[in-house]
Amino acid sequence: MIRVNRALNIVLGDDHAVFVDALAMLLVTLGHQVPATATNRSALIDAVSLYRPDVCVLESRLPDGTEVDVVSDLREVGPTTRLVVLTSDRDPATMHRALELGAVGYVHKTRGIAVLLDVLERVVAGEVVVEGSFLGDEAFRRSGTFDARRLASYLTQRELETLELLVRGLDTRGIARLLNVSTTTVRTHVQAVLTKLGVHSRLEAAALAVRFGLINLEGTSYDRMISINSAV
Numbered sequence: 001m002i003r004v005n006r007a008l009n010i011v012l013g014d015d016h017a018v019f020v021d022a023l024a025m026l027l028v029t030l031g032h033q034v035p036a037t038a039t040n041r042s043a044l045i046d047a048v049s050l051y052r053p054d055v056c057v058l059e060s061r062l063p064d065g066t067e068v069d070v071v072s073d074l075r076e077v078g079p080t081t082r083l084v085v086l087t088s089d090r091d092p093a094t095m096h097r098a099l100e101l102g103a104v105g106y107v108h109k110t111r112g113i114a115v116l117l118d119v120l121e122r123v124v125a126g127e128v129v130v131e132g133s134f135l136g137d138e139a140f141r142r143s144g145t146f147d148a149r150r151l152a153s154y155l156t157q158r159e160l161e162t163l164e165l166l167v168r169g170l171d172t173r174g175i176a177r178l179l180n181v182s183t184t185t186v187r188t189h190v191q192a193v194l195t196k197l198g199v200h201s202r203l204e205a206a207a208l209a210v211r212f213g214l215i216n217l218e219g220t221s222y223d224r225m226i227s228i229n230s231a232v
Contacts, residue, residue, distance in 0.1 A: 005121055006121070006124070007031050007032055007033060008032050008033070008053075008054045008055055008120060008124060009032075009033045009035065009051065009053040009054045009055075010027060010032055010033065010034050010053055010054065010055045010056070010057060010120070011034070011035065011036050011037070011038070011044070011047045011048055011051055011053040011055075011056045011057075011081075012024055012027075012034060012036075012037045012038070012056075012057050012058070013037070013038045013039075013041075013043075013044035013047075013056065013057070013058035013059060013062060013070075014037075014039065014058065014059040014062075014086070015039050015040065015059060015061070015062055015063050016039075016059075017039050020037045020038075020039065021037060023057075024037050026113060030113075030117070035047075035051045035053065036050070036051055039062075039063070040062055040063040040064050040065075041062045041063065041064045041065035041070045041073075042064055044056070044058060044062065044070065044074070045070070045073050045074060045077055048074050048077050048078040048081055049077035049078065052078055052080065052081060053078070053081055054081065054082065054124055055081065055082045055083075055084055055120055055123065055124065056074055056078065056081050056082070056083050056084070057084045057085075057086050057116075057120075058070065058071075058074075058083065058084070058085060058086065059085070059086060059087055060085050060087040060089045060094050060098065061087075061089065068085060068094060068097050068098040068101060068103065069101070071083055071085075071098055071101040071102050071103050072101045072102065074102075075101070075102040082104050082105070082123045082124055083102060083103045083104060083105070084103065084104065084105030084106070084107060084119060084120065084123055085098045085103050085105065085106050085107070086107050086108075086109055086116065087106075087107075087108065087109060088108065088109045088110070090108075092198075095130065096150075096151060096154060096196070099128070099130075099154060099195065099196055100154045104123045104127070104128045104129070105119045105120070105122075105123045105128070105129045105130075105131075106129070106130045106131060107119050107131040108131055111131055115131060119131060126184065126188045127188065127191050128188070128191050128192040128195045128196075129191075129195070130195045130198075149212060149214065151196060151197050151198065152196075152197065152209075152212075152214040154196045155192075155193060155196055155197075156192075158179070158189055159189050159192050159193050159196070160215060161179060162175060162179070162186065162189040162190060162193055163193050163205060163206075163209055163214065163215055164209075164215045165178060165179075166190070166193070166202050166205055166206045166209075167206045167209050167210060167215060172186050172187060172190070175189075175190075190202060190205075193205055
């Protein structure tokens with residue numbers, strides 16, 4: 001039996017009414033609250049604005065909208081709501097667009113309720129999560145034609161700084177010290193970097209950054225800071 005670690009307030013958006021109603025009933029049975037469901041963009045925006053849920057789970061394409069652009073509208077009306085895309089769309093461009101606009105979770109519809117619940121728990125805890133079947137798909141793997149620079153453009157300034165420090169070989173505590181943030185915040189930044197670059201480990205992220213010249217390692221402010229910290 002699936003156990004819920006924390007009861008969440010969840011709004012659902014999907015253009016298939018039978019699917020979204022069934023998912024809502026299941027989530028309520030498992031102990032969560034689902035104050036509203038929506039089958040189109042406008043209704044979903046209204047529901048998130050009204051209820052300010054912990055999480056909004058939405059399909060990547062909704063009527064009266066284009067692909068995942070609704071994510072940016074949801075961010076405006078519910079800035080504290082975590083946005084998770086639950087979709088059957090395997091287009092890598094759609095996934096990266098969703099993350100760029102502010103989604104923090106991406107799950108394939110075939111993965112089942114246990115996987116979805118795990119993703120919900122993790123995004124509420126502050127992680128950015130792309131469910132594993134996407135990362136294993138050939139369309140998402142790094143190759144000679146992989147547009148690494150385009151993916152890197154989705155990184156925030158803080159995430160780029162984190163990536164630079166990963167390349168320089170710093171661990172979580174070292175990064176936290178230089179960025180003057182907590183280790184939990186560093187782990188969140190690292191997870192976001194891995195997700196947006198489509199890699200599985202810090203080593204892969206660093207290798208990708210070096211191979212495609214995603215960051216400038218010459219003469220940055222961190223050179224002196226690392227030297228000072230190493231001497232302490």
